[in-house]
Structures are given as structure tokens and as C-alpha cells.
Amino acid sequence: MLNSPSANIYNISKLNSEIKRLLEGNFGRVWVNAEISNFVAASSGHWYFTLKDARSQIKCAMFKGRNRAVKFRPKNGQQVMVKANISVYEPRGDYQLLVDVMDMAGDGLLQQQFEQLKCDLAAQGLFxxxxxxxxxxxxxxxxxxxxxxxxxxxxxxxxxxxxxxxxxxxxxxxxxxxxxxxxxxxxxxxxxxxxxxxxxxxxxxxxxxxxxxxxxxxxxxxxxxxxxxxxxxxxxxxxxxxxxxxxxxxxxxxxxxxxxxxxxxxxxxxxxxxxxLSRQLHHAITNNIHAQRQQLHELASRLKAQDPKFKLAQQAQYIDELSHQIITTMSAKLHNNEQRLAQLMQRLLQQSPQAKISAHAAHNQQLATRLKHAIAQQLTTQQARYQGLMRELHSVSPIATLARGYSITLDENKQVVTQASELSIGDTLVTKLHQGEVTSKVTLISE
Known part of the structure; x- marks a missing residue:
């Protein structure tokens, strides 16, 4: 299907150029009421910013030949009314507005609405x-x-x-x-x-x-x-x-x-x-001038796509981008040189007496560590010997005997019973085990 002679295949440059032609050919100047963000005043004198509302945004450019007429300094977050042409910046394929007029919103908005209605009614012949x-x-x-x-x-x-x-x-x-x-x-x-x-x-x-x-x-x-x-x-x-x-x-x-x-x-x-009659003549002349101005604006919009100034302005925008890239590259190169200088300084420090002093200090630290280790090892040996003695003592302890299954029987007077002849039927005995005690009564005595 791609090999079909009827297939319409574009490269990117041609596609962007075609989109640019369609946009600029079908839209005249538009009035836009929106908020400024990302405002940048380039060293060339051009302004680049974004206009946005609650849901959308669009990139804008206002070249220095136009922004000189603006009576205030734009800033981010400011609500403005702009008159602009819709265009495409072909190198990136960006859809943008080229702003000719900028006013603060408010009275400016009412004035623009007034001018728009005036143009519409004049075109209808009401004047x-x-x-x-x-x-x-x-x-x-x-x-x-x-x-x-x-x-x-x-x-x-x-x-x-x-x-x-x-x-x-x-x-x-x-x-x-x-x-x-x-x-x-x-x-x-x-x-x-x-x-x-x-x-x-x-x-x-x-x-x-x-x-x-x-x-x-x-x-x-x-x-x-x-x-x-x-x-x-x-x-x-x-x-x-x-x-x-x-x-x-x-x-x-x-x-x-x-x-x-x-x-x-x-x-x-x-x-x-x-x-x-003089006033009527004045109105007629004013209306005629207005109609001619409207026609001139329409012709200017159609001629805009072929205007060398417009293309030069786009080239100026491209130069601003190249300037930014050059600054970025130079900054990176400067950073690399700073890193290389730091490495050379490090090598110089390695040859400094301070490095040997530090090495001896490190050796002293190692000796101190070994001394601490030897002391700790000696303490460990003495503790092991102490624990061995404790185990020997424990092995002859009555508690250890009970732990091996033996028990101790006491009579009612808490005396240890060693012979059956010491007991009588009915005596109460308490037998101590390794864990707990058992109380019992004597019912039978065997010798």
C-alpha cells in the first residue's frame, strides 16, 4: 500500500510547512484574553511567554518591534488581552501565537469588545x-x-x-x-x-x-x-x-x-x-476609512505568510535558541574544567607532607586499635575462665542436683527427711523439685 502512486507521503519539514500554511491562511488576527506564565525577555529584545486558562495553554512570541509599544512590563500571573496571529514555528513544529498588541485585561477587554462589535456592524452596513x-x-x-x-x-x-x-x-x-x-x-x-x-x-x-x-x-x-x-x-x-x-x-x-x-x-x-451635514460627512468618511482599513487588514493577513519580516522574526527566534544552546555548552565546558582543576589539586595534595603526617596518624590509630583488641581479647579469656569456675561450682550445687531429677522432702517442721523411720502415718510432707513443690500425706511406711 505504501508503494501506491496515490499515497501522500510527507517528510517532517513539508508536513510542518503545510500545517503552517493552513493555519495562517485560515485564521486572521484574533483577540485572546488569558494569563501570562513562563515569561522570558530574551537578550535580543524579543519576548517569549505562555498564555493559559484553567484547562489549556499556548506558546507565544512578541518581537521587539511590537513589544516597544506595550505600556507596562508583563509578569507571570498577569491577566492580559492580546491581538495576535496564529502561526507554526517550523523547526520544532510548535503551534504558537505571534502577538502584535498587548493590553491589561479589564477596560481593555471592554474596549476590544467594543471595537469588535463596531467592526461587525460596520461590515453589515449599519453605519x-x-x-x-x-x-x-x-x-x-x-x-x-x-x-x-x-x-x-x-x-x-x-x-x-x-x-x-x-x-x-x-x-x-x-x-x-x-x-x-x-x-x-x-x-x-x-x-x-x-x-x-x-x-x-x-x-x-x-x-x-x-x-x-x-x-x-x-x-x-x-x-x-x-x-x-x-x-x-x-x-x-x-x-x-x-x-x-x-x-x-x-x-x-x-x-x-x-x-x-x-x-x-x-x-x-x-x-x-x-x-x-458636516457631522454626517464626517461619519461617512470615518466609516469609509474604517471599511478600507478592514480590507487592508485582510489583505495584510493574506500577505503575512510571504512577508520577509515575518520570516526574519522566525529566524531571530531560532538564533535566540542557538544562543541558549551556546550558553549551555559553555557552562558545561566550564564545569568540566573546574572538575579537572579539582583533580589536579587532589594530586598536588597527595604530594604534600600533610599526606605523610596523615599516614603516620593512621598508623598510630591502627596500633591503638590493635592494643584495644588485645585488651579485649584478654578480658574475653578471663571471662571464659571465670565462667568455667562458675560451672564447676554449679555442678556441686543442690540446685543442680535437683535439676538432674532429685528432690528434697521436708516434714511439717521444715526439717529434711532422710529416713522413713522419722515419719508417721498421716504426716504431711513437702517435696521440693527443681521447679515447684509437691505436698503429700504419709499413708504407708516401708523400711
């Missing part, structure tokens, strides 16, 4: 200027979608009362912060369109952190704004705050008060109209 509805002229009734008790509605009503007290206002109350806010805002837009009682809608709230304004970055809310037949002005937060609803809405005002200024038509209507 396109051709879908923007113009604000109606001669506005008589304004619908305000916001919190009924917030500062934004107070600011809007104050400006409207000052500039155009004849305009009517309908408030569609909704939460503007929290988990349910996006759904409530969407429901309010749908309700206002179903009731069809106003000329324009103002979607607004006061300033806050990115987390506070996050409900205005909801994808479902974005589609609801896009599909609204009524024109919508988005005025969320302060002038520096930008949300997805600002991009999708037909018009964006920097603040709630500014939105009220726009909606309350005065003698400066022409000036405001020009401002609005």
Missing part, C-alpha cells in the same frame, strides 16, 4: 451614511427615551423650554444602566414607532464610565435603532464618550443639552443644518 434619515423640518413633538428621573431629561427639558417652549415632549421612560437597560431601550424605540405620535426620537443619558454606558453598545439595540422608521438622535454621555448607538443613529449629539439645541429649531437653523 453607512446612505441609510441615515434626515431630521424633519418644523419639529413639533419630540420623543425622549431616557430615565425619567435622570439629569439628562432635566437638561433637555430646560433647553427646550428656553429655546422653543411650544414644542411638545413625550417621555418614554427606560433604564439607562444595568443588565436589562438595553432591552428596555429597544422596547421604548419600538413602542414610540408603534404609537407614531412624535416627529423624532432622542436617545440620551448623562455621562458615566464605560461600564455605565455599556448598554448603548448592545447589538440588539443597534439593530433596533437602524430599523426604526422614526429618525433618532443619540446623545449619550459627554462629548468624549462614544457608543455604538452614536454610530448607528441618524445623528449624534455630543451631550443631551446639545441634542436639545439641535431639536429646538431657532433662527440658526441653517447653521445647525450645515453642522449636521
Amino acid at each position: 453607512s451614511s446612505e441609510h441615515k434619515k434626515p431630521l424633519p423640518s418644523g419639529i413639533k413633538k419630540i420623543g425622549i427615551i431616557t430615565s425619567a428621573t435622570g439629569a439628562a431629561v432635566h437638561d433637555v427639558l430646560t433647553v427646550l423650554k428656553r429655546r422653543n417652549p411650544l414644542v411638545d415632549v413625550v417621555i418614554y421612560p427606560s433604564q439607562v444602566q444595568g443588565d436589562t437597560a438595553a432591552q428596555e431601550l429597544s422596547n421604548a424605540i419600538v413602542q414610540a414607532n408603534n404609537r407614531n405620535e412624535v416627529d423624532v426620537l432622542l436617545l440620551t443619558r448623562g455621562g458615566g464610565s464605560m461600564e455605565d454606558l455599556w448598554c448603548f453598545n448592545d447589538q440588539y439595540l443597534a439593530h433596533t435603532i437602524f430599523n426604526s422608521p422614526l429618525p433618532i438622535i443619540s446623545a449619550v454621555g459627554h462629548e468624549v464618550d462614544v457608543t455604538i448607538s452614536d454610530f448607528v443613529a441618524d445623528y449624534r449629539a455630543p451631550t443631551p443639552s446639545a441634542a436639545a439645541e439641535i431639536l429646538s429649531v431657532s433662527n440658526e437653523e441653517q447653521k445647525q443644518q450645515c453642522t449636521m
